[in-house]
Amino acid sequence: MSLADLKLRLAQSQGLIIAVVVFVLMFTLYIANHPAGLTVPVVTTAANKAVLLALVSMAQTLPVLTGGLDLSVGMVFVMTNCLASTLVSGSPLEVALGIVVVLLAGAAAGFVNGAIVVYGRLQPIITTLATGAVYYGIALLLRPVPGGEVQEDLADFMTWTVFDTVPTSLLLLLAVVLLVWLPFRNSVVGRGCYAVGSAEGAAYMSGLPVGRSRLAAFTLSGLLAGIAGLMLTFVTFSGEASAPIGGTYTLNSIAAVVIGGTSLYGGAGGAIGSIFGAFILRTIDDLLFVFDLPPLWQPLFQGVVLLGAVSLGAARVFRIRNRLELFN
Amino acid sequence: MAALVKHIDRPVAIAFGFIVLLLLAGSLYSSSFLSANYLLQQLQVAAFLGLIASGVMLVILLGHIDLSIPWLVTVGGMMSTAAAGWWGPEWAIPFGVFCGLVFGIVNGLGVAILRVPSMIFTLGINAVAQGIMVLHTGGFAPQDHATDLMHWLAVERVILGIPNAVFIWAALGIAIVVMLKRTPLGRYIYAIGNQEGATCLSGVNTKLVIISCFAISGMCSALAGVLLAGYSSKGYQAMGDPYLLPAIAAVVLGGTHILGGRGSYLGTIAGVILISLLASILSVMQMPEAGRQIIYGCVIIGMLLVYGRGQKVLG
DSSP states (O other), rough: HHHHHHHHHHHHHHHHHHHHHHHHHHHHHHHHHTTTOOOOOHHHHHHHHHHHHHHHHHHHHHHHHHHHHHHHHHHHHHHHHHHHHHHHHHHHHHHHHHHHHHHHHHHHHHHHHHHHHSSSSSOOHHHHHHHHHHHHHHHHHOOOSBBOOOOHHHHHHHSSSTTOOOOOOOHHHHHHHHIHHHHHHHHHHHHHHHHHHOOOOHHHHOOOOHHHHHHHHHHHHHHHHHHHHHHHEEESSSSOOOHHHHHHHHHHHHHHHHHHHHTTTSSOOHHHHHHHHHHHHHHHHHHHTTOOGGGGGGHHHHHHHHHHHHGGGGHHHHHHSGGGGOOO | HHHHHHHHHHHHHHHHHHHHHHHHHHHOGGGGSSSHHHHHHHHHHHHHHHHHHHHHHHHHHHOOOOTTHHHHHHHHHHHHHHHHHHGGGGGHHHHHHHHHHHHHHHHHHHHHHHHOOOOHHHHHHHHHHHHHHHHHHHHHOOBOOHHHHHHHHOOOOOOOOOOOOHHHHHHHHHHHHHHHHHHHHHHHHHHHHHHHHHHHHHOHHHHHHHHHHHHHHHHHHHHHHHHHHHHTBBBBBTTTTGGGGHHHHHHTTOOOOOTTSOEEEEEEHHHHHHHHHHHHHHHHTOOOOOHHHHHHHHHHHHHHHHHHOOOOOOO
């Protein structure tokens, strides 16, 4: 790889690099001020919370890359949580089958979104707004009141550590990156997603599978939200059809995607940035906790940090000389 | 007559047709659906959503979106009751709407000057507004019950048994229609929704137009919050949460294009009534929440598949 190539790569992943640096600084600050310091339980607790949002944010990244937005990821997350709380228990075979069904349900929800967007030619934001209501309704049907159960040994394993050192949830996240995200990004449909997001007309004229890329992005998004829903079941040992949980995760996932350096206009960024965006958002909450900020001030502080973080991109505006570039 | 028909475009006609269909289907279930009292009650509830949707529509016409609705509604409701406690009841409504205006202007500044995508900037403002309201409630223990005037505006029916809230919605609606059809600002809004760059090159102060629309949207949400506080006789946290999605859905069902540049206020009225009526009929039928959500989502998708489809990509 030549020096020019390296420079280009660095410039392209500027958002990701900033997100990683900010996260490392914040997490160091958190650990330094935590009364217990860097111990396995502290890291595992932090990881379990962060991985949930990280998975949902990865799910959000794919539609955003194609230039859309998925307002139903939080509801797919809640729906698969409710489904897992009814299916993932009993004998090992039943558990395995339950997990497969939960993941398929997530993927199916994403596929429906994609099919309506591609074949129905509706805007993603309004499509997922409506399907989100449907998925929430299904979640309520599955679990009218919070409850349910999940195979306890598996849940304990997934929310604890491997060899008492590495949190299992982080390994799950790594596996998802290595087995799902990276192969997808390097495939034809994966590259098609980037192309569709940056210039749909040009992608079509170049013979790229425009429709198939979009459909794949939404389906994979549903699958990732399904993995997150399964993980939530392991963390809480139950299912709950909660509209606030779904709404909060959807909104935080958009913020995480932006903080992770993915453009909301599509075509640039990636799921790894979103993971660090999610980690940053979660660490902010943890920092508020260790610094003993009065609880009344916490929501305002979180809001201001969120607003500040998303406004950072505005630096671009003041560097632009030709004002017409603003409208691109 | 022919001229009138020409002015009503397809989405609006279908939306109104669906409203009639809903009423007929409802009347098969119970004849009270066609009674004047029931219909007026629906209009009263729809008026709150209508106020919010009016502001949201302007922002959507620009090609932007306002996700700060939930907490700006709450700001309107809570700050108006608090102002009544601090300085006397006559300050309640002006101060509530003023707070919405301030947040709306900040939204506009972020979108127009900083050029942060509206989706994410208004989301941030929503979080900040929530933070301020939490601090405000916990730190100052403000008055939370509505003034007599707020209650009167939201609940009473003075003229011909028509709720006062409907008159407020009508007044705001007429003002917005006149603004959209008869003033330069209205034409600039459509122009920006179609081609912002071209509009700016034509010498229009696009930044000012964008800031104005977000400011109006903030005021509309806060005004709805003031009336909602009057309706339930107090302002409380998260009172605006159920209004974001219905407001956007109402605007889009009324034929306004979600990417901006196209849409009419008549459509928004149809969308608001449609959404309110659907919710009401399902709740009268004692449909459980789960079924209500599923039907709600399917109706939106179904109606948009009939008339809201985009162009095929052809290079």
